[in-house]
Amino acid sequence: MKNEFQVIADLIEKDKKVLDVGCADGTLMKFLKDNKNINIRGLEISKEKVQECIAKGLTVIEGNAEKDLKQFPDKSFDYVILSQTLQAFLNPELVLDELLRVGKKAIVTIPNFGYWKVRFHLLFKGTMPITKTLPDEWYNTPNLHMCTIKDFFHFVKSKDIKIFKSLALNNLNKSTINQSNLGVKNLFADLGIFLIEK
Amino acid sequence: MNKEKNIKTLTVKKPLKLDCGKTIKDFPIAYETYGSLNSKKDNAILVFHALTGDQFVTGINPVTNKEGWWSYAVGPDKAIDTNKYFVICSNVIGGCMGSYGPSHKDPDQKIFGTNFPVITINDMVNAQYNLLDHFGIDKLFSITGGSMGGMQVLQFISNFPDKSKTVIPIATTSSHSAQNIAFNELGRQAITADSNWRDGNYASNDTNPGKGLAVARMAAHITYLSKKGLQEKFGRKLQEREDLKFGFDADFQIESYLRYQGSVFVDRFDANSYLYITRAMDYFDLAKQFKGNLSEAFINTKAKFFIISFTSDWLYPTQENKDIVIALNSIGADVGFVEIVSDKGHDSFLLDVPDFLSALKNFLDKSYEEN
Numbered sequence: 001m002k003n004e005f006q007v008i009a010d011l012i013e014k015d016k017k018v019l020d021v022g023c024a025d026g027t028l029m030k031f032l033k034d035n036k037n038i039n040i041r042g043l044e045i046s047k048e049k050v051q052e053c054i055a056k057g058l059t060v061i062e063g064n065a066e067k068d069l070k071q072f073p074d075k076s077f078d079y080v081i082l083s084q085t086l087q088a089f090l091n092p093e094l095v096l097d098e099l100l101r102v103g104k105k106a107i108v109t110i111p112n113f114g115y116w117k118v119r120f121h122l123l124f125k126g127t128m129p130i131t132k133t134l135p136d137e138w139y140n141t142p143n144l145h146m147c148t149i150k151d152f153f154h155f156v157k158s159k160d161i162k163i164f165k166s167l168a169l170n171n172l173n174k175s176t177i178n179q180s181n182l183g184v185k186n187l188f189a190d191l192g193i194f195l196i197e198k
Numbered sequence: 199m200n201k202e203k204n205i206k207t208l209t210v211k212k213p214l215k216l217d218c219g220k221t222i223k224d225f226p227i228a229y230e231t232y233g234s235l236n237s238k239k240d241n242a243i244l245v246f247h248a249l250t251g252d253q254f255v256t257g258i259n260p261v262t263n264k265e266g267w268w269s270y271a272v273g274p275d276k277a278i279d280t281n282k283y284f285v286i287c288s289n290v291i292g293g294c295m296g297s298y299g300p301s302h303k304d305p306d307q308k309i310f311g312t313n314f315p316v317i318t319i320n321d322m323v324n325a326q327y328n329l330l331d332h333f334g335i336d337k338l339f340s341i342t343g344g345s346m347g348g349m350q351v352l353q354f355i356s357n358f359p360d361k362s363k364t365v366i367p368i369a370t371t372s373s374h375s376a377q378n379i380a381f382n383e384l385g386r387q388a389i390t391a392d393s394n395w396r397d398g399n400y401a402s403n404d405t406n407p408g409k410g411l412a413v414a415r416m417a418a419h420i421t422y423l424s425k426k427g428l429q430e431k432f433g434r435k436l437q438e439r440e441d442l443k444f445g446f447d448a449d450f451q452i453e454s455y456l457r458y459q460g461s462v463f464v465d466r467f468d469a470n471s472y473l474y475i476t477r478a479m480d481y482f483d484l485a486k487q488f489k490g491n492l493s494e495a496f497i498n499t500k501a502k503f504f505i506i507s508f509t510s511d512w513l514y515p516t517q518e519n520k521d522i523v524i525a526l527n528s529i530g531a532d533v534g535f536v537e538i539v540s541d542k543g544h545d546s547f548l549l550d551v552p553d554f555l556s557a558l559k560n561f562l563d564k565s566y567e568e569n
Contacts, residue, residue, distance in 0.1 A: 047536065047537070047539065051536070051553065054504075054534065054561055055564075056564070057560075057564030058534075059502070059532055059533070059534045060534050061534060061535045062535055062536045063535070071523070071528060072528070073527075073529075073530065
């Protein structure tokens with residue numbers, strides 16, 4: 001399991017009710033179910049991935065976060081997880097609002113477009129950056145709204161969303177992001193992980 | 199065919215009050231079982247059949263000598279694995295494979311015909327509930343069925359919220375739409391317009407409204423397929439001829455196919471049962487039973503739901519299946535959902551659709567492991 005998932009799992013207490021939005025093949029769901037006795041649900045758009053989840057014995061709904069989150073009642077989950085998908089929605093702001101409506105807390109991770117390798121790629125090669133977390137070409141990437149850790153940080157603050165924890169991840173190195181080190185973390189972190197609440 | 203010899207029946211002594219207000223008692227429910235009930239009695243699956251199905255789910259149906267209607271899904275090592283699970287299926291009341299229906303005799307020894315009480319999906323499941331007592335099963339492992347079988351699944355868990363661990367409605371709806379009712383009415387009109395129907399008293403007149411019933415089946419059969427499926431299978435292919443004949447014989451293969459489907463159906467199905475069962479489907483509106491709030495139907499159950507629809511099913515389309523998912527999610531129920539890609543239309547649930555069968559198998563087996 002990737003390090004990101006371990007970090008996410010560490011943010012969640014045992015026996016909670018959790019929704020994984022864009023749960024893919026259910027790796028994180030299975031881990032949370034088996035190791036933390038989490039009452040876990042998934043929402044996934046890909047039929048193939050939904051089948052993989054079913055084969056793992058996971059409860060998954062085939063659906064689209066932009067349309068299908070609205071069926072869940074307010075605060076019906078302790079945590080709602082959105083891993084590296086926010087940038088792929090047509091309207092990320094709406095999805096973020098929905099996550100925070102459905103979940104008492106939300107865990108959102110974003111691939112950082114401010115990461116130095118991304119900046120270097122664009123600066124020196126002059127082509128759209130391709131990195132480990134951004135593996136696709138400009139013409140086939142699902143990502144519509146790339147942002148940096150700094151962008152996201154400012155965005156949630158402007159929406160009066162409470163940040164409980166903000167973590168920067170670079171390979172196996174995890175560190176805390178705060179107002180004073182934001183510039184540095186925005187340069188050296190590949191991924192940002194945010195535990196938020198509204 | 200010796201129908202009686204091959205049919206197991208349970209006589210329900212307890213009076214059953216029907217939605218129409220009448221009460222029936224001492225009535226037969228015809229059933230069949232597959233696999234064996236384990237000592238803990240926790241491996242039973244109650245399967246509900248669709249409009250023209252019966253209790254003979256898999257293997258060779260001893261009455262028709264044809265494959266059971268869900269042979270692709272049920273059997274040893276299949277999705278519903280009879281090596282592992284004890285499968286029970288019964289003919290719905292109003293049906294014509296041994297359960298109490300319009301071809302039975304009333305207390306005065308007259309064949310009911312249309313004097314049989316109008317039954318509902320609710321009546322069907324209340325009648326079938328007696329099978330649990332019969333087998334001494336406190337809680338089923340699962341209930342499942344497609345189409346009208348799915349409606350019975352929804353009604354059953356609503357009526358008996360703690361009687362099944364898992365619930366699998368397939369290609370179904372919680373409320374029959376105007377279009378569904380319209381197609382059923384077309385079938386009923388075809389039957390009653392046949393002069394041999396004789397106001398439902400054809401049995402005592404020794405006639406049979408076979409033509410009307412065949413037309414009803416032909417029309418319904420079209421609704422079970424998709425346009426793409428029909429086009430790929432038949433297109434404009436001609437039936438055993440080089441050219442059009444400029445007449446009204448079956449020039450096209452699709453015509454010949456539908457005529458065949460109609461004619462074989464007449465041999466195995468009763469016209470009055472067709473009227474009664476389609477009526478029960480039309481009357482089905484689970485939300486209405488709960489003042490328009492479908493979620494209320496499931497508020498008391500802790501069962502794990504898995505809902506399946508098919509892309510090319512226009513009779514019970516994905517959205518109608520999703521409405522059930524939405525109702526369940528809004529009360530925080532445990533519900534999974536998948537839409538299977540298939541161009542085989544509504545009939546997909548009866549056919550060899552590997553993605554469907556593997557999803558069904560995985561859901562059941564994984565849920566059973568967690569028991």
